[in-house]
Amino acid sequence: MQHDLTLLAPELLLAGAAMLMVVAEMAHAARLVLAIGLVALLAATGLTLGFLDADTTVFGGTYRIDLIAGWAKLILLPGTALALLMARAEIAGRAREGSVYALIMLVTLGALMLSGAGDMMVLVIGVVMTGIGSFALVAWPRDDAATEGAMKYLVFGAVTGSVMIYGLTFWFGGTGSTLFAALGRLDGQTLVTVAGLVALIVGLGYKAALVPFHFWAPDAYDGAPVSVAAYLSVITKVAAFFAFAQALRDLPREAGWPLALALIAAATMTYGYLAALAQTNLVRLLAYSSVAQSGYLLMGVVALGVSGFAVPGLQIFGGAYVAMNLGAFAVVMAAGRALGDLEGMGRARPWLGAAMVVFLLSLTGIPPLFGFFGKLYLFTAAVEAGYLWLAVIGILNSVLALGVYLRLVVPMYRSPAGAPGQTGGPAAPAGLPLRAVLALCAAATVGLGVFASLLPG
Amino acid sequence: MPLLTIATFLPILAGLALIAVPDRSARVAHGVSIAATAATFAVTLAIWTRGVTAGGFAQVEEIAWIPAIGAVYRMGLDGLSMPLVLLTSLLFLLCAIYSARIGERAASYVVLMLMLETTSLGTFMALDGLLFYVFFEVSLVGMYFMIAGWGYEDRQRAALMFFLYTFLGSLPLLLAIIGLYLGSGSFDMRAWIGAPPLTGLAGMLALIAMLFTFAVKIPAFPVHTWLPTAHVQAPTAGSVILAGVMLKFGTYGLVRFAFQMTPDAFAQAGQVILAFGVVSALYGAFAALAQTDLKKMIAYTSVNHMGYVVIGVAVAALAAEPRIRAIALDGATLQMVSHGLVTGALFFLVGMLQDRAHSRDMAGFGGLLGRVPWLGWAFILSAFGSLGLPGLAHFPAEFQIFLATLDTAPWAIVAILAIVVTAALYLRAIAAVFLGPENEKWSAMPDLDRREMTVIVPLLILTVLIGVAPGWLIDIIHTTMAGLGN
Numbered sequence: 021m022q023h024d025l026t027l028l029a030p031e032l033l034l035a036g037a038a039m040l041m042v043v044a045e046m047a048h049a050a051r052l053v054l055a056i057g058l059v060a061l062l063a064a065t066g067l068t069l070g071f072l073d074a075d076t077t078v079f080g081g082t083y084r085i086d087l088i089a090g091w092a093k094l095i096l097l098p099g100t101a102l103a104l105l106m107a108r109a110e111i112a113g114r115a116r117e118g119s120v121y122a123l124i125m126l127v128t129l130g131a132l133m134l135s136g137a138g139d140m141m142v143l144v145i146g147v148v149m150t151g152i153g154s155f156a157l158v159a160w161p162r163d164d165a166a167t168e169g170a171m172k173y174l175v176f177g178a179v180t181g182s183v184m185i186y187g188l189t190f191w192f193g194g195t196g197s198t199l200f201a202a203l204g205r206l207d208g209q210t211l212v213t214v215a216g217l218v219a220l221i222v223g224l225g226y227k228a229a230l231v232p233f234h235f236w237a238p239d240a241y242d243g244a245p246v247s248v249a250a251y252l253s254v255i256t257k258v259a260a261f262f263a264f265a266q267a268l269r270d271l272p273r274e275a276g277w278p279l280a281l282a283l284i285a286a287a288t289m290t291y292g293y294l295a296a297l298a299q300t301n302l303v304r305l306l307a308y309s310s311v312a313q314s315g316y317l318l319m320g321v322v323a324l325g326v327s328g329f330a331v332p333g334l335q336i337f338g339g340a341y342v343a344m345n346l347g348a349f350a351v352v353m354a355a356g357r358a359l360g361d362l363e364g365m366g367r368a369r370p371w372l373g374a375a376m377v378v379f380l381l382s383l384t385g386i387p388p389l390f391g392f393f394g395k396l397y398l399f400t401a402a403v404e405a406g407y408l409w410l411a412v413i414g415i416l417n418s419v420l421a422l423g424v425y426l427r428l429v430v431p432m433y434r435s436p437a438g439a440p441g442q443t444g445g446p447a448a449p450a451g452l453p454l455r456a457v458l459a460l461c462a463a464a465t466v467g468l469g470v471f472a473s474l475l476p477g
Numbered sequence: 478m479p480l481l482t483i484a485t486f487l488p489i490l491a492g493l494a495l496i497a498v499p500d501r502s503a504r505v506a507h508g509v510s511i512a513a514t515a516a517t518f519a520v521t522l523a524i525w526t527r528g529v530t531a532g533g534f535a536q537v538e539e540i541a542w543i544p545a546i547g548a549v550y551r552m553g554l555d556g557l558s559m560p561l562v563l564l565t566s567l568l569f570l571l572c573a574i575y576s577a578r579i580g581e582r583a584a585s586y587v588v589l590m591l592m593l594e595t596t597s598l599g600t601f602m603a604l605d606g607l608l609f610y611v612f613f614e615v616s617l618v619g620m621y622f623m624i625a626g627w628g629y630e631d632r633q634r635a636a637l638m639f640f641l642y643t644f645l646g647s648l649p650l651l652l653a654i655i656g657l658y659l660g661s662g663s664f665d666m667r668a669w670i671g672a673p674p675l676t677g678l679a680g681m682l683a684l685i686a687m688l689f690t691f692a693v694k695i696p697a698f699p700v701h702t703w704l705p706t707a708h709v710q711a712p713t714a715g716s717v718i719l720a721g722v723m724l725k726f727g728t729y730g731l732v733r734f735a736f737q738m739t740p741d742a743f744a745q746a747g748q749v750i751l752a753f754g755v756v757s758a759l760y761g762a763f764a765a766l767a768q769t770d771l772k773k774m775i776a777y778t779s780v781n782h783m784g785y786v787v788i789g790v791a792v793a794a795l796a797a798e799p800r801i802r803a804i805a806l807d808g809a810t811l812q813m814v815s816h817g818l819v820t821g822a823l824f825f826l827v828g829m830l831q832d833r834a835h836s837r838d839m840a841g842f843g844g845l846l847g848r849v850p851w852l853g854w855a856f857i858l859s860a861f862g863s864l865g866l867p868g869l870a871h872f873p874a875e876f877q878i879f880l881a882t883l884d885t886a887p888w889a890i891v892a893i894l895a896i897v898v899t900a901a902l903y904l905r906a907i908a909a910v911f912l913g914p915e916n917e918k919w920s921a922m923p924d925l926d927r928r929e930m931t932v933i934v935p936l937l938i939l940t941v942l943i944g945v946a947p948g949w950l951i952d953i954i955h956t957t958m959a960g961l962g963n
Contacts, residue, residue, distance in 0.1 A: 332545070386618060387611040396607075400655050411655070415648040422644050430633055433625060472543045
C-alpha cells in the first residue's frame with residue numbers, strides 16, 4: 021500500500037492541488053489558483069521523471085505505472101500547464117476565472133486515469149471525470165454558442181458513455197474480471213469480444229473525436245473559450261489514445277480490431293481534412309484539423325503489438341501534437357478567430373507569423389519539425405504491421421493537409437492590396453503568458469525535431 | 478576538418494546570424510549573402526581538392542542522430558555528388574551576386590536563399606536515408622516562400638501549385654525509405670546500395686514509388702506540368718536555383734536511389750523508363766518550340782535536357798557491358814552539370830532582359846544585338862550550348878548518352894530528333910530577339926553592367942571549358958561510375 025501511494029505521487033499531488041484550487045477560488049484569489057495549478061503540474065512532472073522506467077501496477081492491477089502512463093504524464097502535465105497560461109491570457113479578470121483553472125486540473129487528473137487504466141472501471145472513471153469537467157468548461161462563457169456546444173457535447177457524451185459501460189459488461193461476463201490483463205481469455209468468444217470492442221470504440225472514439233463520433237467537436241470548440249478549445253483538442257484526446265493502447269494491447273489481434281480501427285483511421289483523417297478545407301472560422305478549422313490528426317494517432321494503435329514503433333509513435337506524435345496544436349490555437353488567440361484576421365499578419369507581426377508557419381508545417385508533417393518525426397514513426401509502424409494501404413492513405417492525406425494549412429499561410433504573406441494600415445488584425449501585442457506559450461510550443465516543435473536524438477524509442 | 482558539414486551549414490548559420498543583427502538593411506543583407514556563399518564556394522573547392530575514391534564514398538562524416546531508430550547524421554561524397562556540390566555552391570554564389578539589387582524585404586530573401594543552399598548541399602551529400610529526406614523536403618518550403626514572396630504577377634497560385642505538386646511527389650519516397658529501412662534495419666544509404674534490401678515485388682513497389690518522386694522533380698513527362706508555371710512566376714534567382722540545382726535532386730535521386738538501391742527492379746523496368754525518357758526529351762523540345770514567352774521556352778527545354786539524363790540512366794541499367802554502362806552514366810552525370818551551367822546562364826540572361834524591358838515576350842523585341850551586344854552574344858553562346866553544339870558543355874554529355882543508347886537500345890535514338898527541334902527553337906528565339914530590324918522602343922536599353930558581367934562570365938567560361946576539355950570533370954565522375962553495377 022505504501023508502495024502504491026509512492027507510485028501515485030503525481031496523481032495525488034494533482035488531486036490535492038485541485039482541491040486547494042477550489043478553496044482558493046472560493047476566496048476569489050484567481051492568481052493564487054493559477055499559481056497552485058502551475059506549481060503542482062511542474063512538481064508532478066518532476067515526480068514522474070523519477071519512475072519513468074517503472075513497469076508495474078498499483079491497487080491490484082487496476083492502475084498501471086508503465087512506459088505508456090509515464091510518457092502520458094510527461095506530455096499531458098506540461099501541456100496542461102501551457103493550457104492554463106493560455107486560459108489566463110484569455111480570461112484574466114473575468115468572473116469565475118479560477119473555476120476554469122480548477123476544472124482544467126480535474127480534467128487532467130481524469131486524463132491521467134485514462135492513460136494509466138488497467139481496468140475497465142478505472143477507464144470508466146477516467147471517461148466520466150474528463151467528461152463532466154469538460155462540459156462545464158465548454159459552457160463556461162454562458163452565452164448561446166457555449167450552451168449549445170456544451171449541450172451537444174454532454175448529450176453525445178452521455179449516450180456514448182452509456183454504450184461503453186453497457187458493452188464493457190460483456191467483456192466482464194466473458195472473462196470474469198474487469199482487468200484488461202484478463203482480456204486474453206476472450207479468445208474464441210467472438211460475439212462477446214466484438215460487443216465489448218464496439219463499445220470501447222464508441223466510448224473512446226467520442227473522446228478522441230474519431231469519425232463518426234466527432235460531431236460535437238467543432239461546435240464545442242467554437243462555443244468554448246479558445247484556450248479551452250485548445251486544451252480539449254489536445255489533452256483529453258491524447259489521453260484517449262493512451263487509453264486505447266492500454267485496453268487493446270491485451271486483446272488478441274485476431275479479434276479483428278486492427279482492421280476496424282484502420283478503417284476508422286482512414287475515414288477520420290480524410291473526412292477531417294476535407295471538412296477543414298471548407299472552414300473560414302479558424303477555431304472550427306483547427307477543430308476539423310484535429311479530427312484529422314486523430315486519424316494519424318490511431319495508426320499507432322492499429323500497429324500495437326506487432327510493431328516496435330507503435331508505442332513510441334504514439335508518444336512522439338502525441339507530444340508533438342500537443343506542442344503544435346496548442347501553439348496554433350495560441351496564434352489564433354493572438355490574431356483573431358476569422359481567416360481574414362490572418363491577412364498580412366506575417367508581415368505586420370513577423371514573429372507571430374513565423375511561429376504559425378512552424379506549427380502548421382509541423383501539423384502537415386514536414387521535416388525537420390517535431391510532427392514529421394511523429395508521423396514517420398506512425399507510418400513505419402503501420403507499414404511494419406502490414407497496413408501499407410493505411411500508410412498510403414495517410415500520406416495522400418498529408419497533401420490534403422498541406423492544402424488546408426496553406427490556406428492559412430497564403431493570406432499571411434500576401435502583399436497588402438489596400439491601405440497598409442488595414443492589415444494585421446487586432447494590433448494589440450500578445451501578453452506575457454501567451455508569448456511564453458508561443459515560445460515554448462515553437463521551441464518544442466522546432467527543437468525536438470532538429471535534435472531528434474532526444475526522442476524515446 | 479568536417480568540411481562537408483561546414484559547407485552545408487555555413488549558409489544557414491549566416492542566415493540565422495542575419496536574423497539576429499539589428500541592422501537588416503538591404504546592404505548588410507546582401508553583404509552577408511555574398512560573403513557566406515563565397516565562403517561556402519571556397520569550402521567546396523577545398524572538398525574538391527580532397528577528391529573522391531573509386532568504389533564507395535569519400536570524406537564520410539558521421540555522428541549519432543536518432544539512436545533509437547538507428548538514424549545517423551552521415552555525409553559523404555562520390556563522383557556523382559561531387560560535381561553537383563560544386564555546381565550548387567557556384568550557382569548560389571552567382572545568385573547572391575545577381576540578387577544584390579533586390580531591395581524588397583532583402584533580409585528575408587537572403588535568409589531563404591541561404592536556407593535553400595544548405596538544403597541543396599545537404600541533399601547531395603547526405604548518406605542517411607532519413608537525413609536525405611529531411612533536406613530534400615525542406616527545400617520545398619524554401620522554394621515555396623521564394624516564389625510566393627518575390628515572384629511575378631501570378632506568384633501565389635504558382636507557389637501553391639509548386640508546393641502541393643512536389644510535396645505529393647516527394648511523399649512516395651518516404652514510403653520507399655520506410656520500406657528500405659524495415660528491410661535492412663538501418664537508414665545507412667551505403668548499406669542500401671551495397672546490399673539492396675528489397676527484392677521481388679517489394680523492390681518493384683519501392684522503385685515505382687521512387688520513380689514517381691523523382692519524375693516529378695526531374696520533371697519527366699507526364700508529371701512535368703508544375704514546372705513552366707513555377708519557373709515563369711519565380712524570381713530570376715529562384716528560376717536559376719530551381720533549374721540549375723533542384724531539378725538535379727530528381728536525376729541525382731534517380732541514380733542514387735532508384736538505380737543503385739533497387740537495381741534488379743530498375744533493370745526489369747529499364748525499357749519503360751527509357752520510353753519515358755525518350756517521350757520527355759521529344760515532348761519538352763516540341764513544347765518549347767510552341768512558346769513565345771522566353772522563360773517558359775527555357776523551362777520546357779529543361780524537360781528536354783532532363784529527358785536525356787533519364788535516357789542515359791535507363792540505358793545504363795539495360796547495358797550488358799560495364800564499359801557502355803559507365804559511358805552512359807558519365808554522360809548522364811555530365812549532362813546534369815552542363816544543364817545547370819547553361820540553363821542557369823539562360824535564366825540569368827532572360828532575367829536581365831526582363832529587368833530592362835519588363836517583358837519576356839520574344840515578339841516584343843528585335844535587333845537587340847546592336848543595342849546590347851554583351852547580353853546578346855552571351856545569350857547566343859548559351860543558346861548554342863543548350864542546343865548541343867560541339868565545343869560547348871552539352872555536347873560531350875549528349876554524345877556519350879547517345880553513343881551508349883545506340884549500342885544498347887538503338888530504337889531510343891529517335892530522341893536525337895529533339896536536338897534538331899531545339900536548334901530550331903533557339904535560332905528562332907535569337908532571330909526574334911536579337912536580330913532583324915531594331916525595335917525603337919528599346920533604343921535606351923543599357924548593356925550588362927559589372928555586376929551582371931560577374932554573374933554571366935564564369936558560366937560562359939565553364940560552358941566553353943567543359944565543351945572543349947571535359948576531361949577534368951569526367952575523370953571525377955568516371956572514378957565512381959566505372960565501378961557501378963558490376
